Amino acid sequence: MEYTKFMSDRVKTMKGSAIREMFKRMADPEIISLAGGNPAAELFPGEELSKIAGKILMTSPTLALQYGTTDGYPAMRECAKKRAEKVNSVTDDDAILIMTGANQGIDLTAKAILNKGDKIVVESPSFIGSLNAFRTYEAQLVGVTVEDDGMSMEGLEEVLKNDSSIKIIYTIPTFQNPTGTTMSLTKRERMVELASKYDVLILEDNPYGDLRFSGEELPTLKSLDKEGRVIYAGSFSKILSPGMRLGYLVAPKALAEKIEVLKQVNDVHTPMLTQLMCVEFMKKYNIDDYIAKNCELYGRKCECMVESMKKYFPEGKVKWVVPEGGIFLWCECPTITDITPIVDRCLEKKVAIVPGSNFAVDMNAPSNMFRLNYSSATLEKIEEGVKRLGEVLSEML
Ligand SMILES: Cc1ncc(COP(=O)(O)O)c(C=O)c1O
Structure with a gap:
């Protein structure tokens, strides 16, 4: 066949x-x-989480096994907010959505923004999971070279200057996948400036930001943005467990509303059991x-x-x-x-x-x-x- x-x-x-x-x-x-x-x-x-899972299923089986809300279990949204606030200023204009991994947050953001043929700027090279998400919406990927200190800002400006149809830049500024490089502060400031100058959004993907073992902490793009242009994707995969499939988006409310509808269609909500396990883990232990x-x-x-x-x-x-x-x-x-x-x-x-x-x-x-x-x-x-x-x-x- x-x-x-x-x-x-x-x-x-x-x-x-x-x-x-x-x-x-x-x-x-x-x-x-x-x-x-x-x-x-x-x-x-493993041991801590197995005890937590057992207790949840013994004491709150209905909560763990019943349908939940699409934007996430409220206490889990609080946990995600705490993580996000460590590096970002989460404002009243932002909403937090729990995602089934950051992957889903990236996919649904792309789905909410990209029409067939729309252009998205990406680092070249970049994370294949995201590139494939953008490809499924039949977007055109415009690659800008990653240098030792992050995406080339000359390259980015060249692309933005010559193409007013670009809607969004996708970037992994910290410990980039696959290059491991980190965008310098000057480039971070410049990227936010350029996004404003050319009126585009930024999707900042930061699953590795917590995993610094040398050098100085740098501000996220979201924390530098004063205009609500940055959608921030965070993940618990590399700081707790990828199998629990927990990620989150911090997004301007107007966009988050649409992304929430897309999530309803996609998987209704992120599994309650792993959300509850994460909340309990963060209550009982110091995740830092x-x-x-x-x-x-x-x-x-x-x-x-x-x-x-x-x-x-x-x-x-x-x-x-x-x-x-x-x-x-x-x-x-x-x-x-x-x-x-x-x-x-x-x-x-x-x-x-x-x-x-x-x-x-x-x-x-x-x-x-x-x-x-x-x-x-x-x-x-x-x-x-x-x-x-x-x-x-x-x-x-
Ligand atoms: C850059 C990047 N973004 C997102 C993800 C997906 O993370 P999650 O497991 O939260 O879906 C990964 C996973 O490897 C990644 O490398």
């Missing part, structure tokens, strides 16, 4: 994430994955202590990865920027044009890395870059994985 003819135009040419595809091969226990974006499982508060433990571990893992890269990568053949937080390290091999044969050879050597093309606006163009993740593997596996990768790079570069 031929199914392509039944498919909508919007999905026909879409490609899934190479990372998700790799997950299917990860059943082989000998493969060391430096590919995914998983937080460190060794720190999950838990986050601090994660940061300390990620700092050590990042250092281990960088030291292993220095030790095992062929000298002068690979360029990278050391991140100050988050979970990713981005590498470039300037002497080649296409990393694909190296990625394939790595899989034969049982180490998984993600090719740069996965994060590109044009996924068919060859890329000489790859992304490494240091949060999920153990220190021993990081060193062994980088050693295997180094052997492949030495053989093929």
Whole structure:
């Protein structure tokens, strides 16, 4: 049976994430994955959460098992507000919506804003989950290069100046996925200025902002914005658990109202059980202590990865920027044009890395870059994985 003819135009040419595809091969226990974006499982508060879940189901089964409200359980909205207020000024003009992961917040924001053919500025490279969300609404992605200190502001102004039809900029300013880079304060201020000058919105995606292990804290774009142009997406995935699927949006009320209707259609509401578990966890424990433990571990893992890269990568053949937080390290091999044969050879050597093309606006163009993740593997596996990768790079570069 031929199914392509039944498919909508919007999905026909879409490609899934190479990372998700790799997950299917990860059943082989000998493969060391430096590919995914998983937080460190060794720190999950499993015991605490299992007790909390048991208590909720014993004492409040109706609340946990019944339908909930679309904008989120009120106490969970308070928890999200607390997290958001740590880095933002949440005003009376903002609404907080609990989302089934930040992913859903990004998807529904795109759905609320983008008509077919509308243009959205994105960092090049950027997070494939968001790029694919924008693609499903048949938006045109306009890529602007990410430099070591964030999106190029000359590039952004050039694009905005020449195209008055652009509605929104999507950015991950802190510990960007995939590059691990952080936008400088000057660029943050400039981006907010440019958004105002050219009358566009900004979707600020900040799932990694809490995971700083070195350098200075920087203000979010939302905190710099005085005109209500920034929609802010936050997540509990990297600070508590991605499997609980908890994220949130802080959005101007007029937009939030529409996004809430879209969420009703999409999944009615985020599961009550995980919302209640998060609320109880935040009541009983200091989540910042838990986050601090994660940061300390990620700092050590990042250092281990960088030291292993220095030790095992062929000298002068690979360029990278050391991140100050988050979970990713981005590498470039300037002497080649296409990393694909190296990625394939790595899989034969049982180490998984993600090719740069996965994060590109044009996924068919060859890329000489790859992304490494240091949060999920153990220190021993990081060193062994980088050693295997180094052997492949030495053989093929
Ligand atoms: C930049 C970025 N935004 C959003 C998400 C999705 O987060 P969530 O698990 O909250 O849906 C991810 C997940 O990897 C991400 O890297």
